Amino acid sequence: MSDPSSINGGTAVAMVGKDCIAIASDLRLGNQSLGLANNFEKVFQFGDKTFMALTGLASDVITLKETFRLKNNLYNLREEREIEPQTLANLVSSTLYEKRFGPYFIGPIVAGLDSKTSKPFICGFDLIGCIDFAKDFIVSGTATDQLYGMCESLYEPNLEPEDLFETISQALLNAVDRDALSGWGAVVYIVTKDKVVKRTLRTRQD
Amino acid sequence: MNSTVASEYSSEVHSTPIEHRFNPYSDNGGTVLGIAGEDFAVLAGDTRQVVGYSINSRYEPKIFNVGDDIVMTANGFAADGAALIDKFKNQLKWYKFDHNGKKLSIKSAARYIQHLLYGKRFFPYYVSTLIAGLDEEGKGAVYSYDPVGSYEKEQCRAGGAAASLIMPFLDNQVNFKNQYVPGTDGKEKRPLRYLSLDEVLQLVKDAFSSATERHIQVGDGLEIFIVTKEGVRVEYYPLKRD
Amino acid sequence: MPGLSFDNYQRNHFLTTRGYGQPTATSTGTTIVGCKFKGGVVIAADTRATAGPIVADKNCEKLHRLAPKIWCAGAGTAADTEMVTQLIASNLELHSLHQNSQPRVITALTMLKQHLFKYQGHLGAYLIVAGVDPTGAHLLSVQAHGSTDIGQYQSLGSGSLAAMAVLESHWVPDMSKEDAMKLCADAIESGIWNDLGSGSNVDLCVMEVGKDAELYRNHLTPNVRSEKARSYKFARGTTAVLRESIRDILDVEETVITFGSASVDAMEVDA
Numbered sequence: 001m002s003d004p005s006s007i008n009g010g011t012a013v014a015m016v017g018k019d020c021i022a023i024a025s026d027l028r029l030g031n032q033s034l035g036l037a038n039n040f041e042k043v044f045q046f047g048d049k050t051f052m053a054l055t056g057l058a059s060d061v062i063t064l065k066e067t068f069r070l071k072n073n074l075y076n077l078r079e080e081r082e083i084e085p086q087t088l089a090n091l092v093s094s095t096l097y098e099k100r101f102g103p104y105f106i107g108p109i110v111a112g113l114d115s116k117t118s119k120p121f122i123c124g125f126d127l128i129g130c131i132d133f134a135k136d137f138i139v140s141g142t143a144t145d146q147l148y149g150m151c152e153s154l155y156e157p158n159l160e161p162e163d164l165f166e167t168i169s170q171a172l173l174n175a176v177d178r179d180a181l182s183g184w185g186a187v188v189y190i191v192t193k194d195k196v197v198k199r200t201l202r203t204r205q206d
Numbered sequence: 207m208n209s210t211v212a213s214e215y216s217s218e219v220h221s222t223p224i225e226h227r228f229n230p231y232s233d234n235g236g237t238v239l240g241i242a243g244e245d246f247a248v249l250a251g252d253t254r255q256v257v258g259y260s261i262n263s264r265y266e267p268k269i270f271n272v273g274d275d276i277v278m279t280a281n282g283f284a285a286d287g288a289a290l291i292d293k294f295k296n297q298l299k300w301y302k303f304d305h306n307g308k309k310l311s312i313k314s315a316a317r318y319i320q321h322l323l324y325g326k327r328f329f330p331y332y333v334s335t336l337i338a339g340l341d342e343e344g345k346g347a348v349y350s351y352d353p354v355g356s357y358e359k360e361q362c363r364a365g366g367a368a369a370s371l372i373m374p375f376l377d378n379q380v381n382f383k384n385q386y387v388p389g390t391d392g393k394e395k396r397p398l399r400y401l402s403l404d405e406v407l408q409l410v411k412d413a414f415s416s417a418t419e420r421h422i423q424v425g426d427g428l429e430i431f432i433v434t435k436e437g438v439r440v441e442y443y444p445l446k447r448d
Numbered sequence: 449m450p451g452l453s454f455d456n457y458q459r460n461h462f463l464t465t466r467g468y469g470q471p472t473a474t475s476t477g478t479t480i481v482g483c484k485f486k487g488g489v490v491i492a493a494d495t496r497a498t499a500g501p502i503v504a505d506k507n508c509e510k511l512h513r514l515a516p517k518i519w520c521a522g523a524g525t526a527a528d529t530e531m532v533t534q535l536i537a538s539n540l541e542l543h544s545l546h547q548n549s550q551p552r553v554i555t556a557l558t559m560l561k562q563h564l565f566k567y568q569g570h571l572g573a574y575l576i577v578a579g580v581d582p583t584g585a586h587l588l589s590v591q592a593h594g595s596t597d598i599g600q601y602q603s604l605g606s607g608s609l610a611a612m613a614v615l616e617s618h619w620v621p622d623m624s625k626e627d628a629m630k631l632c633a634d635a636i637e638s639g640i641w642n643d644l645g646s647g648s649n650v651d652l653c654v655m656e657v658g659k660d661a662e663l664y665r666n667h668l669t670p671n672v673r674s675e676k677a678r679s680y681k682f683a684r685g686t687t688a689v690l691r692e693s694i695r696d697i698l699d700v701e702e703t704v705i706t707f708g709s710a711s712v713d714a715m716e717v718d719a
Contacts, residue, residue: 002467002468002469003468003469003470003471004460004463004468004471005471007468048697049697096527097452097527097531098452098453099452099453099455099456100452100527100528100531100571101452101454101457101570102453102454102455102456102457102458102459102460103456103460104456105471124504126473126499126504126526126527127471127473128473128525128527128528129527129531130473130497130525130526130527130530131530132497132504132505132508133505133508134505144502145370145371145502146370146371146373146374148371148420148502149368149370149371149372149373149374149375149413149416149417149420150374150375150378152371152416152417152419152420153375153412153413153416153676153680154375154378154680156679156680156681159681162684163681163682163684165687166681166682166683166684166686166687167680167681167682169687170378170384170385170682170686170687173383173384173687174374174375174377174378174383174384175374177374177377177383177384178370178373178374178377193697194696194697194698195694195695195696195697196694196695196697197692197693197694197695198692198693198694198695199689199690199691199692200689200690200691200692201687201688201689201690202392202688202689202690203384235501256644258644259477259606259643259644259645260642260643260644261642261644367501379680384687384688385682385686385687386685386686386687386688388683388684388685388686389685391688392687392688392689396686407677408677408678409677411677412676412677412678412680415673415674415676419503419506419673420502420503421501421502421503422477422498422501422502422503422644422645422647423501423644446671446673447641448496448640448641448646448647448648448670448671
């Protein structure tokens, strides 16, 4: 609790399905146990099919969101193309490790589809940029333990987009309900080859 | 104006001072879970006992049939857990001597355990305690406690190292939390129903195999105590040993 | 700006003085080993990464390539082992280009120890460095503070005692390649079963004099999860949705049709 990355609360999760990915976060922003806002989205878009979720200290979440927006825009101008999820992952890693001895208190997740092959890609990071490549799911935030329990039991590979939506939503919802610092609404993005669907979920408000 | 800031490296906090004090507690890991059904109750726990990064034992039972069709576990600091259960078993014997072999109801057992725990309010048993059995109507009952005796009767409860991993899963799969009837636009909750023993055993096995995947202190074996009106039955399933 | 940035250092130090602790970085709790054999060297590692008592990655890669025939196994802070290894791999390639010769294991080790010593142990990297170069096969190790060791067999990480127990009881001089691989895999397995910080699979890398290095990713997989008792697929529509917005991504194709050649010059527009 007395750790900068659990002052504001918040949680995110990403999953791989059949030719699709899903990435979701809660909407709470708090100051310790006091809820401040219920519209604090933690999932950000970088190009058509590349997404990043940022949990942790809210000031660092915003700082890094803007840092990566800048870096992404520079990349787009220089390369005249959109950034691939793989590339963004390495960008995140080196950006975080640059601050090895004065880190940002965040736990990022990168998820997306490769623009050419449409192959799903997800990965997570610790606060100093160690990449966790996973084939199934990545979790982050104050409800990390709860999400590991949910995902490990609910997840199965090769879910269709609609089934993946139910699985990631149920995993997130039930996890945040057992975390005092997360909740207050949730958003889920389902990314397929030709469609990005964003859904706002109905959740408990306590 | 001075634009640089003085270095604070010299005042860096290097480490906390070494405490020269006896520490009576340790953490022996492990996790337990109890679910109450319509006419049965189960209490399950892994059989691994750890300290730090080492495994003390791959089979150290921590759930016990304490008599009168009540099963009990006290997970956390193993020595306290064993002491608490020994004390309860012993007191149950005295209860029978004093009351002509009368059967102790789970309700009374639950209240008595509260007193055992609160009796050490200022030097607590470092455990999360669970008991399971059948209530006076023959329905499944699970009682759960905090370390100093605050308790509650519940449908299900996870305790110990991986409690935070298992509990939301139980909310979702036993009490159908966050689930709605499809086509009702999220207006109608999925109706509650009692789970069969087979369904409960499936949930327990999957809860533990999942916890084993993600928690280093959970593994080796799963022991499930099942209480029905026929009595207490034990089942054992292996878990991953890494 | 090159190098590390200390911008947040004072802020974080202030937070520390206000009673906020440090979050836990993922560490490779880890068992890593290395063993020499007749004409080469083999290193091996488990594949579990932990954050406290939670398994963060069940199948991470702890065997890093420093040069085509020099590999190292890393224990300690996961990000440090990864980054220090990438940095030295890069410098080693520049160095070998400059020298116009194959990189040497001792060069890699020296670069690592000088780098780590410079950081006074704050980079939590504990590495077993092995490889073949023009001077033969080598097995070395380096610790976070910069001290180094040489040996016929070595182990590092939280499972190093479990692994060393196996190495000490079964190692013999001048083993065959197959025996050395078996010994290393057994030593890692000992860590996987008996050390809680280690788990999942065995990765292995063999470097033989006069041959390309061979990486055996997931050489052993003794911890495959067995089938679950049931599926937890939900009926579609189980979750309550408040709002939905859909963004269709379309491929736009453009075909340019040119008319009679007379007006081509007039029609030309800058790209």
